[in-house]
Amino acid sequence: MAEPPDAPRRRLPSKGRGPGRxxxxxxxxxxxxxxxxxxxxxxxxxxxxxxxxxxERGFGGGWLIVAGKELAxxxxxxxxxxxxxxxxxxxxxxxxxxxxxxxSAAGQIASQPExxxxxxxxxxxxxxxxxGQSLPSFYALIGLLGPLLGIAxxxxxxxxxxxxxxxxxxxxxxxxxxxVVNGKFAAGLGxxxxxxVAVVVLVAGLGLFQLGIVPTPEAVFRxxxxxxxxxxxxxxxxxxxxxxxxxxxxxxxxxxxxxxxWIVLILFGSLLAGIAANALSPLPSSPTxxxxxxxxxxxxxxARVSPATLYAEATGVLxxxxxxxxxxxxxxxxxxxxxxxxxxxxxxxxxWPQITVLVAETSVCFAVAxxxxxxxxxxx
Amino acid sequence: MADAAIRTRxxxxxxxxxxxxxRLDLEVRPGEIxxxxxxxxxxxxxxxxMLLGLSEPTAGRAEVLGMDPTRRPLEIKRRVGxxxxxxxxxxxxxxxxxxxxxxxxxxxxxxAAERRIGELLELVGLAGAADRPVEGYSRGMRQRLGLAxxxxxxxEVAILDEPxxxxxxxxxxxxxxxxxxxxxxxxxxxxxxxxxxHQVQQICDRVAIFVDGRIVAQGPxxxxxxxLASETLTMEVGxxxxxxxxxxxxxxxxxxxxxxxxxxxxxxxxVTGDSELRTALAGRLAERGLGVWHLRRAGDELDEIYxxxxxxxxxxxxxxxxxxxx
Ligand SMILES: Nc1ncnc2c1ncn2[C@@H]1O[C@H](COP(=O)(O)OP(=O)(O)O)[C@@H](O)[C@H]1O
Ligand SMILES: [Mg+2]
Numbered sequence: 001m002a003e004p005p006d007a008p009r010r011r012l013p014s015k016g017r018g019p020g021r022x023x024x025x026x027x028x029x030x031x032x033x034x035x036x037x038x039x040x041x042x043x044x045x046x047x048x049x050x051x052x053x054x055x056e057r058g059f060g061g062g063w064l065i066v067a068g069k070e071l072a073x074x075x076x077x078x079x080x081x082x083x084x085x086x087x088x089x090x091x092x093x094x095x096x097x098x099x100x101x102x103x104s105a106a107g108q109i110a111s112q113p114e115x116x117x118x119x120x121x122x123x124x125x126x127x128x129x130x131x132g133q134s135l136p137s138f139y140a141l142i143g144l145l146g147p148l149l150g151i152a153x154x155x156x157x158x159x160x161x162x163x164x165x166x167x168x169x170x171x172x173x174x175x176x177x178x179x180v181v182n183g184k185f186a187a188g189l190g191x192x193x194x195x196x197v198a199v200v201v202l203v204a205g206l207g208l209f210q211l212g213i214v215p216t217p218e219a220v221f222r223x224x225x226x227x228x229x230x231x232x233x234x235x236x237x238x239x240x241x242x243x244x245x246x247x248x249x250x251x252x253x254x255x256x257x258x259x260x261x262w263i264v265l266i267l268f269g270s271l272l273a274g275i276a277a278n279a280l281s282p283l284p285s286s287p288t289x290x291x292x293x294x295x296x297x298x299x300x301x302x303a304r305v306s307p308a309t310l311y312a313e314a315t316g317v318l319x320x321x322x323x324x325x326x327x328x329x330x331x332x333x334x335x336x337x338x339x340x341x342x343x344x345x346x347x348x349x350x351x352w353p354q355i356t357v358l359v360a361e362t363s364v365c366f367a368v369a370x371x372x373x374x375x376x377x378x379x380x
Numbered sequence: 381m382a383d384a385a386i387r388t389r390x391x392x393x394x395x396x397x398x399x400x401x402x403r404l405d406l407e408v409r410p411g412e413i414x415x416x417x418x419x420x421x422x423x424x425x426x427x428x429x430m431l432l433g434l435s436e437p438t439a440g441r442a443e444v445l446g447m448d449p450t451r452r453p454l455e456i457k458r459r460v461g462x463x464x465x466x467x468x469x470x471x472x473x474x475x476x477x478x479x480x481x482x483x484x485x486x487x488x489x490x491x492a493a494e495r496r497i498g499e500l501l502e503l504v505g506l507a508g509a510a511d512r513p514v515e516g517y518s519r520g521m522r523q524r525l526g527l528a529x530x531x532x533x534x535x536e537v538a539i540l541d542e543p544x545x546x547x548x549x550x551x552x553x554x555x556x557x558x559x560x561x562x563x564x565x566x567x568x569x570x571x572x573x574x575x576x577x578h579q580v581q582q583i584c585d586r587v588a589i590f591v592d593g594r595i596v597a598q599g600p601x602x603x604x605x606x607x608l609a610s611e612t613l614t615m616e617v618g619x620x621x622x623x624x625x626x627x628x629x630x631x632x633x634x635x636x637x638x639x640x641x642x643x644x645x646x647x648x649x650x651v652t653g654d655s656e657l658r659t660a661l662a663g664r665l666a667e668r669g670l671g672v673w674h675l676r677r678a679g680d681e682l683d684e685i686y687x688x689x690x691x692x693x694x695x696x697x698x699x700x701x702x703x704x705x706x
Binding site: 379 | 425429432434435454455457458460461462464466467468469470471472481482484485486487526529533
């Protein structure tokens with residue numbers, strides 16, 4: 001191997017760094033340019049330029065660097081394209097299915113606006129009827145598949161650094177340790193947000209150009225609110241998958257655990273809530289109405305532990321201005337209620353608790369992932 | 381003498397009952413190549429992780445470039461390059477892209493970083509492979525890419541953990557030549573760890589021999605050899621006897637501490653013991669009527685010294701404290 005050409009000798013680290021250093025809490029400026037040339041480039045002038053190359057001071061923003069690299073990885077990854085294609089196809093299918101329902105209603109809109117108060121939103125909420133069968137609407141589909149997005153971008157977030165043996169090298173760079181988790185989480189959220197926005201734009205575009213549905217500002221805001229809540233919800237699954245990738249050495253195990261939880265919550269969530277409610281307050285053989293209501297309220301409360309329930313409730317109200325409540329209503333409660341639409345702020349107020357709990361659950365998952373990572377040994 | 385580039389005082393790391401690093405006092409001077417030598421499990425990697433603030437010491441303290449790794453890890457990581465043992469890269473990225481990421485993490489100005497990365501890839505002989513995914517790199521190429529990666533930040537101190545492990549002899553020579561040129565031509569202080577003494581001895585200015593978490597000797601190689609030779613020595617002995625008989629007879633001699641077969645020549649025994657054996661061994665063998673066909677002082681070789689130190693220092697697996705030969 002060629003010996004490197006003579007380089008200008010550098011100051012040794014000891015110079016000007018006697019034993020009597022100032023015990024300053026701020027990092028003292030290094031005694032030499034932080035980026036000196038390794039070997040003199042041809043021509044002394046360029047070497048001087050190298051030595052003078054500006055280096056950002058301070059150690060903030062490490063998470064942004066990590067996030068940038070991770071986001072680039074995501075966007076170039078096969079999983080990104082698979083998810084975009086799958087979601088786009090599902091979305092387009094749902095919208096085309098819903099279109100027939102909307103079109104048949106569209107004739108009535110002029111005369112009876114309350115039939116379809118927001119045709120733009122109906123694109124996202126109408127369940128297509130195919131051969132007498134009801135398929136999930138767009139928003140139900142996102143509710144179903146959203147977790148998969150989060151899991152896909154999180155299940156190997158940290159464990160891949162371990163299996164590729166890049167973690168010690170990464171942590172030996174001047175970034176905070178939490179920059180790694182934060183950056184990866186941010187990149188995952190970015191990828192998820194990008195995919196969701198793309199899919200929503202696709203649906204809106206189909207509605208606009210194929211069906212001629214022009215959104216009202218209110219509908220756009222509702223859709224934006226739905227998007228934010230969806231990113232939070234998928235972010236919860238991203239945080240959970242990231243947590244799995246921190247605690248589990250093998251990416252496959254982490255993915256399996258996250259997917260298992262997803263399936264359990266989606267398929268058996270309400271069933272489990274019912275069982276738990278009956279166990280906590282068993283109904284007598286001939287329950288009174290009050291007892292039945294109490295039981296069903298408890299069941300509802302328990303079901304709301306599941307983020308899937310919270311998300312379904314929140315998005316149902318956000319996308320449907322006619323929704324008045326997320327709770328079970330007795331006929332006395334609905335008696336005399338005037339059918340009508342809620343303004344967005346009222347809808348938001350209605351589901352604020354759901355959104356708050358979703359954010360809280362996301363934060364808890366992320367915090368646990370974060371703390372576990374901070375406490376882990378660098379080498380596995 | 382200038383202030384030390386790296387200094388530890390009573391540095392200790394405990395994993396449960398195991399003292400991985402036991403009251404380590406180390407001093408690495410600016411600009412030198414310091415070898416941290418010891419068998420697997422000696423605690424070399426643990427020590428290095430503590431120097432970088434990647435692991436918390438149980439007790440004691442360390443100073444790197446005058447800074448405490450537990451309090452100012454980022455400043456240290458900005459100025460210290462680290463080549464982990466068994467270094468890994470993002471397989472899907474090219475060698476150049478991997479180095480670019482390191483440059484970004486060090487907040488190097490992109491244009492200058494790009495030029496520097498090009499030079500470093502040239503320096504480690506990977507210019508041709510720089511734009512291929514690391515996936516296809518050989519072990520030796522990864523190791524050289526690791527060296528380039530360590531140097532991206534233009535470190536004042538380079539800490540290399542087992543830089544020559546599991547690469548072929550040519551690769552070892554290349555890596556060692558690189559390390560030497562780093563220290564000699566650019567004044568980079570190098571701390572390297574190795575369990576293969578004979579590989580790194582020729583480039584180390586000073587070494588610490590590290591066994592079971594403790595330093596058993598520290599200093600320039602030649603000095604260590606001398607010090608050891610004055611206390612004990614090793615003799616190569618060839619006896620006219622069955623192996624079992626010969627081994628037992630040698631071990632029973634007064635002043636002998638250890639007997640083992642010479643790996644390079646199966647017929648020879650390496651007898652270690654008090655320095656008086658040099659003159660007394662022949663006589664004692666003759667007294668017992670053992671025919672000697674070969675008798676020579678060994679132990680000038682570093683391998684020999686190393687083996688001796690390991691023998692003396694090794695406590696683990698034999699019960700605490702009884703492994704001391706001297
Ligand atoms: N995370 C850990 N938990 C428990 N023991 C550990 C851990 N890491 C290292 N050790 C033990 O510490 C000792 C020193 O290990 P190490 O520093 O890796 O040695 P070396 O690098 O010299 O081979 C070994 O006995 C090893 O088994
Ligand atoms: Mg090691």
